[in-house]
Amino acid sequence: MQKVKLPISVDSVRAANNRLELDASLDKALLSRLRESTNSIHSDIDVYFSFEVDQQRLRIFHGKASVAVELTCQRCNEPMIYQCEAEFTYCPVLNEEQENNLPDVYEPIYYDENGEVNLHQIVEDELLLTLPQIAMHAIEDCQYSDYESSFGEIEEEQQRPNPFDALAQLKLK
Numbered sequence: 001m002q003k004v005k006l007p008i009s010v011d012s013v014r015a016a017n018n019r020l021e022l023d024a025s026l027d028k029a030l031l032s033r034l035r036e037s038t039n040s041i042h043s044d045i046d047v048y049f050s051f052e053v054d055q056q057r058l059r060i061f062h063g064k065a066s067v068a069v070e071l072t073c074q075r076c077n078e079p080m081i082y083q084c085e086a087e088f089t090y091c092p093v094l095n096e097e098q099e100n101n102l103p104d105v106y107e108p109i110y111y112d113e114n115g116e117v118n119l120h121q122i123v124e125d126e127l128l129l130t131l132p133q134i135a136m137h138a139i140e141d142c143q144y145s146d147y148e149s150s151f152g153e154i155e156e157e158q159q160r161p162n163p164f165d166a167l168a169q170l171k172l173k
């Protein structure tokens with residue numbers, strides 16, 4: 001089945017009342033911030049949203065987004081594939097009072113004057129949050145570690161100066 005294109009925004013109240021489910025794809029060309037934070041985005045983004053009314057009659061939605069991106073390994077400087085998997089639950093709110101009354105389990109998100117939440121922005125924000133602070137290959141896939149282990153990993157480990165030693169000495173002075 002062909003996936004629908006993710007709408008830019010939806011009326012979150014109506015979507016919740018209708019128990020709207022979206023199994024959609026989002027054009028990678030639309031995610032300029034994710035593009036700038038990575039070497040490249042491998043494919044369009046797989047997205048799933050489900051809107052519902054919870055037991056406290058709060059209108060909420062759950063979502064998932066996944067896509068592979070290319071990053072640069074900070075250890076060996078070679079490209080690496082990173083699989084972004086985001087999962088989130090939001091409760092759309094109108095104002096600060098509603099936000100403050102939310103149960104802790106829900107992340108508030110403001111809807112606009114038309115009652116709409118921006119799904120594209122949510123997906124991009126959530127994917128950006130999954131990116132590692134420092135991108136690195138798994139040790140067995142890293143070029144640098146291949147080089148290291150060919151010289152005997154344990155020896156190298158012991159010879160390498162520990163940056164914390166230098167720090168400790170600085171503190172002693």
Ligand SMILES: [Zn+2]
Pocket residue numbers: 073074075076077078136137141142143144
């Ligand atoms: Zn590497």
